[in-house]
Structures are given as C-alpha cells and as structure tokens.
Amino acid sequence: MTGLSDTLGLVSLDETDLPAMHRIERAGHLYPWSERVFMDCIRSGYYLDGAMQDDRLLGFAVVMPILNEWHILNLCVDPAVHRRGVGRYLMNYVLDQAVKSDIASLWLEVRIGNAAARQLYETLGFEQVGLRKGYYPAKAGREDALVLMRPVAS
Numbered sequence: 511m512t513g514l515s516d517t518l519g520l521v522s523l524d525e526t527d528l529p530a531m532h533r534i535e536r537a538g539h540l541y542p543w544s545e546r547v548f549m550d551c552i553r554s555g556y557y558l559d560g561a562m563q564d565d566r567l568l569g570f571a572v573v574m575p576i577l578n579e580w581h582i583l584n585l586c587v588d589p590a591v592h593r594r595g596v597g598r599y600l601m602n603y604v605l606d607q608a609v610k611s612d613i614a615s616l617w618l619e620v621r622i623g624n625a626a627a628r629q630l631y632e633t634l635g636f637e638q639v640g641l642r643k644g645y646y647p648a649k650a651g652r653e654d655a656l657v658l659m660r661p662v663a664s
C-alpha cells in the first residue's frame with residue numbers, strides 16, 4: 511500500500527459533510543458520536559478539518575479551541591485507507607495551524623488500548639500528562655483514557 515498524503519486536500523467541513531463524516535465515524539469507532547454531537551461541534555464554532563481525495567472524504571479532525579489551547583476531540587480515518595498517511599496528514603495540518611495561530615499547546619484523550627493512535631501521537635511529540643480512570647465505555651466494563659499534551663513551539 512502506498513501513502514496517500516501527496517493526493518490529499520484539506521477542507522473545512524460543515525453541515526453538508528455530516529453524512530460523510532458520520533459514515534467514517536461509525537466505521538472507525540466502536541462507540542461513535544451521534545450526528546447531533548457533530549452538529550453541536552459545528553454550531554459551537556469548533557474546527558472540523560477534512561482530508562479529501564478528489565470528492566471523497568477520507569478522514570477528519572475535530573478541534574475545540576479554548577483560549578490558547580486546542581483540544582483535539584476527534585480524529586477518525588476511513589478504515590478502507592488506514593495506515594496510508596491520512597491521520598498523520600490531518601494531525602500535521604492541525605499542528606501547522608496551531609503554530610500559525612500562536613497556540614500554546616494541543617491536548618487530547620486516547621484509549622489506553624488504542625495502539626495505532628497512541629503510536630501516531632507519540633511520533634508527533636505528544637506526551638502523557640494525565641490518566642482518566644474508566645473514562646471510556648468498553649466491551650468489558652470501562653477503559654482508561656490517557657491525557658496527552660504537546661507544547662506548540664512558536
């Protein structure tokens with residue numbers, strides 16, 4: 511499989527992209543957000559960034575700005591194109607925008623058992639700064655969340 515990042519474009523997503531976003535969300539997460547949650551994010555003015563190939567949405571990131579911190583609330587890539595650089599492309603875009611916007615730090619939570627995402631964030635310089643016990647629903651009870659943070663160099 512080859513990387514896709516050379517063929518991707520970045521778009522800001524809005525209500526018209528909800529069906530495509532939600533299709534990826536349902537395919538990518540065991541406990542997907544409802545469309546209502548995406549709507550709330552759009553109405554709250556959060557940043558919804560999409561990675562497009564031609565007219566097809568391949569993944570997205572949802573970022574909540576809080577003063578000079580950005581919280582990455584969601585990152586999801588179509589499982590049909592996993593491990594082809596789409597997640598890294600989106601994260602690099604968010605990082606790049608954070609630098610341009612003079613943001614101090616990026617924050618996110620990740621399931622302790624999510625090896626793929628943890629590996630991605632580690633390669634991008636995120637470090638664990640907290641642990642939320644039983645934060646996520648899981649097949650067998652609850653699963654801990656790691657709180658990760660990355661300072662943004664100005």
Ligand SMILES: CC(C)(COP(=O)(O)OP(=O)(O)OC[C@H]1O[C@@H](n2cnc3c(N)ncnc32)[C@H](O)[C@@H]1OP(=O)(O)O)[C@@H](O)C(=O)NCCC(=O)NCCS
Binds near residue numbers: 586588591593595
């Ligand atoms: C996590 C996720 C966004 C990664 O997206 P992706 O497009 O498949 O990832 P990329 O191809 O950009 O990979 C970037 C790096 O992440 C790591 N990675 C990605 N998938 C991995 C896997 N299955 N196992 C181990 N490391 C993995 C690697 O370091 C990889 O770099 P490399 O391919 O050069 O080794 C994707 O797996 C996904 O959408 N998962 C479901 C939703 C989710 O868990 N979101 C994160 C919530 S915090």
